[in-house]
Amino acid sequence: MISDKMMGFVRSSSVIRAMFEEGKKMAAIHGAENVYDFSLGNPNVEAPKEIKDAIIDVLETTDSKTLHGYPNNAGFEDVRLALANYSNKIHNTDYTASNLVITTGAAAAMNIIFKSILNPNDEVIVFTPYFGEYKAYISNYDGVIVEISPNIETFQPNLEELEQKITNKTKAVIINTPNNPTGVIYSAETLEKLANILNKKQEETGETIYLVSDEPYRELFFEDIVLPFVPNFYDNTFIAYSYSKSLSLPGERVGHVTVHSKMDDFDNVIAALSVANRISGFVNAPTLWQKVIPYVLDTKVDIEIYKKNRDTLYDMITELGYECVKPDGAFYLFPKSLIADDREFCAAAKEFRLLVVPGSTFGCPGHFRIAYCVSYETIINAKESFKALKEKFSR
Amino acid sequence: MISDKMMGFVRSSSVIRAMFEEGKKMAAIHGAENVYDFSLGNPNVEAPKEIKDAIIDVLETTDSKTLHGYPNNAGFEDVRLALANYSNKIHNTDYTASNLVITTGAAAAMNIIFKSILNPNDEVIVFTPYFGEYKAYISNYDGVIVEISPNIETFQPNLEELEQKITNKTKAVIINTPNNPTGVIYSAETLEKLANILNKKQEETGETIYLVSDEPYRELFFEDIVLPFVPNFYDNTFIAYSYSKSLSLPGERVGHVTVHSKMDDFDNVIAALSVANRISGFVNAPTLWQKVIPYVLDTKVDIEIYKKNRDTLYDMITELGYECVKPDGAFYLFPKSLIADDREFCAAAKEFRLLVVPGSTFGCPGHFRIAYCVSYETIINAKESFKALKEKFSR
Numbered sequence A, B: 001m002i003s004d005k006m007m008g009f010v011r012s013s014s015v016i017r018a019m020f021e022e023g024k025k026m027a028a029i030h031g032a033e034n035v036y037d038f039s040l041g042n043p044n045v046e047a048p049k050e051i052k053d054a055i056i057d058v059l060e061t062t063d064s065k066t067l068h069g070y071p072n073n074a075g076f077e078d079v080r081l082a083l084a085n086y087s088n089k090i091h092n093t094d095y096t097a098s099n100l101v102i103t104t105g106a107a108a109a110m111n112i113i114f115k116s117i118l119n120p121n122d123e124v125i126v127f128t129p130y131f132g133e134y135k136a137y138i139s140n141y142d143g144v145i146v147e148i149s150p151n152i153e154t155f156q157p158n159l160e161e162l163e164q165k166i167t168n169k170t171k172a173v174i175i176n177t178p179n180n181p182t183g184v185i186y187s188a189e190t191l192e193k194l195a196n197i198l199n200k201k202q203e204e205t206g207e208t209i210y211l212v213s214d215e216p217y218r219e220l221f222f223e224d225i226v227l228p229f230v231p232n233f234y235d236n237t238f239i240a241y242s243y244s245k246s247l248s249l250p251g252e253r254v255g256h257v258t259v260h261s262k263m264d265d266f267d268n269v270i271a272a273l274s275v276a277n278r279i280s281g282f283v284n285a286p287t288l289w290q291k292v293i294p295y296v297l298d299t300k301v302d303i304e305i306y307k308k309n310r311d312t313l314y315d316m317i318t319e320l321g322y323e324c325v326k327p328d329g330a331f332y333l334f335p336k337s338l339i340a341d342d343r344e345f346c347a348a349a350k351e352f353r354l355l356v357v358p359g360s361t362f363g364c365p366g367h368f369r370i371a372y373c374v375s376y377e378t379i380i381n382a383k384e385s386f387k388a389l390k391e392k393f394s395r
Helices: A004-030 A051-059 A066-068 A077-091 A104-116 A132-141 A161-167 A188-205 A268-281 A287-296 A302-318 A340-351 A377-379 A383-392 B004-030 B049-061 B064-068 B078-092 B103-118 B131-138 B159-165 B188-205 B266-279 B285-298 B302-320 B341-348 B376-381 B383-393
Strands: A100-103 A125-127 A144-148 A168-177 A210-215 A239-242 A255-259 A367-369 B102-105 B121-127 B142-147 B168-176 B210-215 B237-242 B255-258 B368-371
Touching: A004 B103, A004 B266, A051 A287, A051 B049, A051 B064, A066 A287, A066 B049, A077 A287, A100 A104, A100 A268, A104 A132, A104 A168, A104 A210, A104 A239, A104 A268, A104 B004, A125 A132, A125 A161, A132 A144, A132 B266, A144 A161, A144 A268, A161 A188, A168 A188, A188 A210, A239 B004, A255 A268, A268 B004, A268 B131, A287 B285, A287 B368, A302 A377, A302 A383, A302 B102, A340 A367, A340 A383, A377 A383, B004 B266, B049 B285, B064 B255, B078 B102, B078 B285, B102 B103, B102 B266, B103 B168, B103 B210, B103 B237, B103 B255, B103 B266, B121 B159, B131 B142, B142 B159, B159 B188, B168 B188, B188 B210, B302 B376, B302 B383, B341 B368, B341 B383, B376 B383
Parallel strands: A125 A144, A125 A168, A168 A210, A210 A239, B121 B142, B121 B168, B168 B210, B210 B237
Antiparallel strands: A100 A255, A239 A255, B102 B255, B237 B255
16 A cells, blocks of 8 residues: 555665664574674764753753744754854855755755755766665655766776766766765865866756765764865755764754855755755754754764774774775775675674675675774674684685 | 756745745834734744753763664654553553654654655645645645635535545545644544545545544644544544644654554555655654653643633634634634735735735635734734724725
8 A cells, every 4th residue: 555666665675674673683692792783873982971061051041932943944043154154164165054954964954955956867876885875865856876886996986987977867966975885085186076077067068967965974084184075176066964973963863954155046956955844844953953053063972982993893804804995984894795795795794693784785796884883892792703704705 | 957846846935935034024124022923833832841851851861872873763662652652541542662653743744654655646635724735745745635625614624525526546635633724623523424435435446545634733722622533533544743732842843653553554554654754864753852752741831821812812803803713722713814815815914014824825715824822912912903904904
């Protein structure tokens, strides 16, 4: 009785749900501490204590009818202004409150962007491997996903293939840096080349091509680098931002869209995002969380915890003989699977109480994702299992 | 550059936005206290103080990683169980945690219901007058809205016309009691007749017809009545519930879907709702608010404030000569406009600093909506304006 389209989504989702259920069963049999669950991107680092203090201060100082009432669908004007000013300070942008729409996280941000721009059959280009939910976000508005094959030596975007695959149906290109599932960061040079291609193609086709920069991991990088700011490279850029990972608040659903001041058709785009936020059923991002965010713009989770996890796990598995690009950000490793069939490989990993996700889920077979947003002890204790898994496939 | 479909929504939304902007301008010119804004359903009654206490208790007693982390997409299991048990106690239902999906309010609930059940061109029946957003919620999933003409003497649903308009393309019927914009409540007798028609038609066509009961105003009624519980009348019933009005929390976005235990294809429907919640970008309802709700299930805003507003305003305008059905719930009156053209009438009302919404917005011309979720003083002070407006059209 459910719709045909939803039946397809339910069927493909049930694979992941089955894994989740199996993990729970394994924990019941072996004890939770003996199951090494690297399957989910659910942060294991505490939210900063400033969050709690900010909530209490907001409750003490804000009139209840303002705090819990309907704001503008785009978000409270004072909060949008605070976010704009913060971006102007950090990234040297020229934003006002009008450049932002506050959303229930990056997932909502992506959805209202695609609802605003996609006509049926418009193409959206993604670089494999990519976060599997993009498929649904594009399909929700009857768009068509176009995959670019991976550079498995570096996991930098394959720009030659991008250039070939842009057509006059191309409405948008998604990037995600630091990346899920590879953890890699795109360099300024890469972004400049990407922007040159998009600008050239826009001129050729006479059509706007939007760059959608999905940035839930923007604050999660480990080396002494300056993370390039995507809108500095290309005018028609949307950012889908989230506080889920930078503040360990994934359940609370708060983030925003920012729109480049020089975006084509700026006023209509902003109006469309705001209306899309309303009619899609978000209406507005939760108001208490909107009011909390300006208190914690300079606050981040303790990145050193993730860095230590990355270093320990990367060293461990490469010493055991796994091949893996060493990433600079996010909280994922994306090694090669030890056999070509990554689904079979991840099924075999369960014998050793290891839960990892097949690369096929991210459009990149022959690999698997390890989400290391877990406790340090889980990583140490998983060593014997990674070793036994390696030995199984070396016989 | 925005999509054709969104351009349509932006154009129709700009009428309401223009009204909102004009209200702000009027407030700047005449002073906010001299503008009588009855246009929005934004509660003017404080959230109960128990809310703040519950938030602080949740923050003190819940581990941060659980509180702010990802729950199941349907919501925390313990919270769903608490909501199920509460329904079982109050409404004598047989719910478990599996009958509920916690949502970011009733708007999200309606959207995930329609995303789950509608194939393109499926028909959804609404009774005029109806909340205008239903049009978008249905169109989002390429459904077709079918309007039933109003009973303007009672604003009870026109069941004869319903029976005629059900076809084998009918996938759902929406009801909303207590009603926006009329405030009327459907009696048990009405719901029984409605259910009989739907059951008969299901047998005739062999197709499931879902009843979608939109219930943000369920707790807002004024007389000593027992509000009929819709799922008691019809098995294929969804409830879209919200705490926005019962607890004055519209900005916080928390509500739920409940699914009747005897609904056709129950397991797939529940799976679809949960997946729809995820892929639409809601992911899950804000987790802090999920944890707060079980503390305040027996708590309601002070209904007497709304009752006093209703009585005062109803008596005032009917004494002035306006014709209006006296409603038992919600916080709206829906009188006849004094001329046939309700848009022209509402434009004229602005001359007297009165902001009210044309009935056409609700699919029912010749009427206008007064949202009386305002301060008592606003109602008293608006009397001269309602009087002058009446005199203008009595000349």
